[in-house]
Structures are given as structure tokens and as C-alpha cells.
Amino acid sequence: MDLHAVALVLLALITISTKMMMPFGYVGVAQDERKCQYLRPSRMLKIRCFNMDLKEVPQNLKSSVEILDLAFNRIKKLKRNSFERYTSVEILVLYENKIQSVEPGTFAQLTSLEEIDLSNNALVSIPLEIFQLPSLRNLYVDSNELFNLDRDLQALQTPIQAPLEYLNVADCGLTNLPNLGVLPKLWQINASTNPLTDLTMDTLANTCNLRTIDLTKTELSNCACQQVTRYLQYVGASVKFVPICVETLDNSICPDPYNITVGSTTFHDCKTEAELAKVLSSWRWWIIAAAVALTVLVFTWYCCRRNTKKRRKKKKAMKAKPKAIPLPAKQQPLVSPTLALKSHNDRTMLQDCDCA
Numbered sequence: 001m002d003l004h005a006v007a008l009v010l011l012a013l014i015t016i017s018t019k020m021m022m023p024f025g026y027v028g029v030a031q032d033e034r035k036c037q038y039l040r041p042s043r044m045l046k047i048r049c050f051n052m053d054l055k056e057v058p059q060n061l062k063s064s065v066e067i068l069d070l071a072f073n074r075i076k077k078l079k080r081n082s083f084e085r086y087t088s089v090e091i092l093v094l095y096e097n098k099i100q101s102v103e104p105g106t107f108a109q110l111t112s113l114e115e116i117d118l119s120n121n122a123l124v125s126i127p128l129e130i131f132q133l134p135s136l137r138n139l140y141v142d143s144n145e146l147f148n149l150d151r152d153l154q155a156l157q158t159p160i161q162a163p164l165e166y167l168n169v170a171d172c173g174l175t176n177l178p179n180l181g182v183l184p185k186l187w188q189i190n191a192s193t194n195p196l197t198d199l200t201m202d203t204l205a206n207t208c209n210l211r212t213i214d215l216t217k218t219e220l221s222n223c224a225c226q227q228v229t230r231y232l233q234y235v236g237a238s239v240k241f242v243p244i245c246v247e248t249l250d251n252s253i254c255p256d257p258y259n260i261t262v263g264s265t266t267f268h269d270c271k272t273e274a275e276l277a278k279v280l281s282s283w284r285w286w287i288i289a290a291a292v293a294l295t296v297l298v299f300t301w302y303c304c305r306r307n308t309k310k311r312r313k314k315k316k317a318m319k320a321k322p323k324a325i326p327l328p329a330k331q332q333p334l335v336s337p338t339l340a341l342k343s344h345n346d347r348t349m350l351q352d353c354d355c356a
């Protein structure tokens, strides 16, 4: 057998063996059903560890994850280092777990976090650091018994840093709307299924851009119902999810709440802050555009100046030097002036010949 044949046989053997091993590889993956799924729904990396009996946040996932779905597990406690590796996460889904406690600092590093869903857990309060996340827009904490929330919120630093737009506190055993200070971007609150008996209208003054509030299945008094409805109508928000009030009360018994809502300094602060944010965001583009224009201008000016300088230098040099033989510079050292002159003459002669 020559070498060629040996090589062929070896190649055949390798091909067969890899083909035989392939199925084992697949079986290996299929057996491990408990693996988190890697998906790319848009351009974002989503990892889905849904319903896997997890007791802790897994630490072996790709750290560039942007959507992390840990719903339907048995996580009881979130620790300071639970999300330490996953600082790019923008959407964090933790609903249907058994979360009772959250160590301070657990969420603090998640500066890209825009949405967190902690609904259907065993929380008794909302970790205050959540309200200071600089990108957080949507917060779901519905279906937790938040009986320590009111007490804890007394220590909340306001105005909060989170640009909250959506808040779901449905079914949390709340007797009042949580007071989070001025919330200029909040446009939707879901507070349904709560025993909201002592609804203080002042809290609504914090939400000057409210468009919808769900107050179905609450225990609003007749007056509170009327006041909320009138307030929402006044600011042009939807009353679709406010229970229909049983009777119309006279203004002397149930005064319109405008002096504590739209007439209050809180409401004005909220409006001012919202306006400021709007102006800043439109100004941001103007500033960027101006910066780009300025850079282009400076660059053009610099180039022009350099070219003019070069040209001037050239002119000066031309004037200073006696008229040199107009030949390409690299030929000058090789050819003596007479020779050059000669060849130059030859060329013109040749050219003259061509023309003739």
C-alpha cells in the first residue's frame, strides 16, 4: 500500500467516526433539559431560565445578557452578588418565585435596567434602591403583600432617580397609593385589587402626566371615587378603570380636590421637572449637532490654513532658488546638467519628429 492509499483510508475512518459520534453529542444536549435557552428576539440577547426549579440566580450564563427571564422558579433570596455578573441586563423577569428578601446592593449595579418584574413573590416591601436605578422605566411588584412599604418609604430619597413611566402595585394589600415623590414621567399606575380606603389625593399631585390609573376592585369611598374621577377628567386622563361612583355628592360634602392637586406646589414642581426634561432632551440634540458643525468648521479652517502656508512656502522657495532645470527631482543627481540638457533636446527633437 502506498502512502496515498493510507491517507485515504485514514480520512475515511475519521469521517465515519465523527459521523458516529454526532448522535451522542445530540443525546448529550437533549438529556440536559435544564439548560437555559439562549434566544435573540431582536438584536438583544435573551436568556430564558423559565420553570427550572432554580433556587438561586445561575452564575454560569453569558454575562452580556440583556433580557434575563428567571420566572417560575424557587428563588427565595436575592444576594448582593446575584446579578454582579450581569450588568448589561435591561429587562429582568423574576415573577412567580418565592423571593422574600433582597440583600442591599443587589440591584445597585444594574444601571442599564429598564424593566423589572417582581410580581407574585413573597416580598413585604420594595427594596428602596430600585427607585434610584437611573434607567428604570417599568416596575412590576403586583401580587406581593407589601405591608412594610409605607413604613420603608419614609426613608426614600426624593425625587427618585428612576425615570418611572409604569408602576404596577395591583393586589399588594395597600391602603394608600405609595408616595414616591414627584414622578414627572409616570403615565400609568395599576393599583387595582387593593383596599385603598384612605386614598390621599395629594399623592396624585406627584403624577402630573398621569394618563391611566387602574382602581378597579378597590374600596374607594364614594367621595374618593368622585374626587379621582373629577381630577382625571380635569387633567384629561382616562377614567376607564375607575369604578363608577354610586351617587353624586355635593361640593360642600365632597369638595373638588383641585387646590391639593393641580393647584399645589407639588403639581407645579412635577410639571416644571417634566418641562425641563423635555427641553434638555431636545437641547441635547442641538448641542450634539452644534458640536459636530463646529468640529467640521475647525477642521476645514485648519486644512485651508495649512494649504495656504504650504503654497506660500513653495512660492518663497521658488523665488529664492535660481531657475533649476525642470526635470523630475529623482533624476537630477544621476544625470549631469549637460547630459540632461542633451537628453532634453533629444526628446524635443523626437517629439518634433513625431509631429512631422
Ligand SMILES: *[C@@H]1O[C@H](CO)[C@@H](O)[C@H](O)[C@H]1NC(C)=O
Binding pocket: 142, 168, 170, 190, 191, 192, 214, 241
Ligand atoms: C392591572 O393588574 C392586574 C393584575 O396584574 C391585571 O389583571 C389588570 O389587567 C391590570 N390592569 C390594566 C389596566 O392593565
Ligand SMILES: *[C@@H]1O[C@H](CO)[C@@H](O)[C@H](O)[C@H]1NC(C)=O
Binding pocket: 255, 256, 259, 260
Ligand atoms: C381646599 O379647598 C377646600 C374647600 O374647597 C378647603 O376646605 C381646604 O382647606 C382647601 N385646602 C387648601 C390646602 O387650601
